[in-house]
Amino acid sequence: xxxxxxxxxxxxxxxxxxxxxxxxxxxxxxxxxxxxxxxxxxxxxxxxxxxxxxxxxxxxxxxxxxxxxxxxxxxxxxxxxxxxxxxxxxxxxxxxxxxxxxxxxxxxxxxxxxxxxxxxxxxxxxxxxxxxxxxxxxxxxxxxxxxxxxxxxx
Numbered sequence: 001x002x003x004x005x006x007x008x009x010x011x012x013x014x015x016x017x018x019x020x021x022x023x024x025x026x027x028x029x030x031x032x033x034x035x036x037x038x039x040x041x042x043x044x045x046x047x048x049x050x051x052x053x054x055x056x057x058x059x060x061x062x063x064x065x066x067x068x069x070x071x072x073x074x075x076x077x078x079x080x081x082x083x084x085x086x087x088x089x090x091x092x093x094x095x096x097x098x099x100x101x102x103x104x105x106x107x108x109x110x111x112x113x114x115x116x117x118x119x120x121x122x123x124x125x126x127x128x129x130x131x132x133x134x135x136x137x138x139x140x141x142x143x144x145x146x147x148x149x150x151x152x153x154x
Contacts, residue, residue: 001027007034012041 002008007015007024014020015028015038028035133140 006031007037012038016041016045 001011007027011020011024012034015024024034024038028038
């Protein structure tokens, strides 16, 4: 059933071919709209069968040949679909290799960094620097920001 409470096209087609059970026919008996749609689909189906019969009956030899061809295709699947697979694999491997390889990044063992030479400072100098940083209410990183505002104020 669709959102309007009527049979869908798939259910109607199943009812025409006798695979839907009794439910759709019971609904079509109670619903004039679904009954009309079912009647129209049955007329179209019978018109199609009549057209096939008028065109001439299909010979048994033709159907047997068609069946043999189908069985041959099932037994020996076509390899035409996979002729491109090796080329695609090679191309993708080439693309990945080009993207990954970077000649300027050849492996070089890491060397331990050499410690920078620091001049020895006294404990008194260290404590003085620490206390001066503690006394300022703003961190030293804000100095460039203050310089920007002072330039704009002028």
